[in-house]
Amino acid sequence: MIFRITLLFTIFFSNFLFSQISDVQVGSTVTQRTASGGAYYDYSEPTSINIKVAVWGYVRNPGRYVVPSGINLMELLSYAGGPTIDAKLEDLRLFRPKSGGDQEIISINYQNLLWGDEPKGIYEFPEVLPGDVILVTGEPRFFFKDYFTLTLQIISTLISLTLFIITLSK
Secondary structure, rough: OHHHHHHHHHHHHHHHHHHHOOOOOEEEOOHHHHOOOEEEEEEEOOOEEEEEEEEOOOOOEEEEEEOOOOHHHHHHHHHOOOOOOOOEEEEEEEEEHHHHOOOOEEEEEEHHHHHHOOOOOOOOOEEOOOOEEEEEEEEOOOOOOHHHHHHHHHHHHHHHHHHHHHHHHH
């Protein structure tokens, strides 16, 4: 009898303690893996410890992710579909929560890693921890077709106004 009460108390107490940690989960159920709505992506492994992180900014699939523990930043970006064409790869930011409500900001120059001469040998990406937020910065870029379309709109407006003024003056 005492064993059963102790067991129930232990289960209740451990459930209470671990319910406070919302960025870590052990395993996943089939319903968790199949039910995803909005910007929530579940890549968890059923038999391992999984963490919850967020990827925002100029990636193909921004949102909240449940991924296996021990994943690095580049693997997480590949889960997010990779950076879009408007992304600034020289300014990736990893926001890491610290105790006391503070956060650490880690900047990563992925552009230099891809095309620069600086990294020699093996380059280690930072490991993603529970609660991390990855921000891929960027800005919309204009290409030739965008400039051409804008110029054509301005020219057609000026021609229309000129024809309207000529028609009114007659």
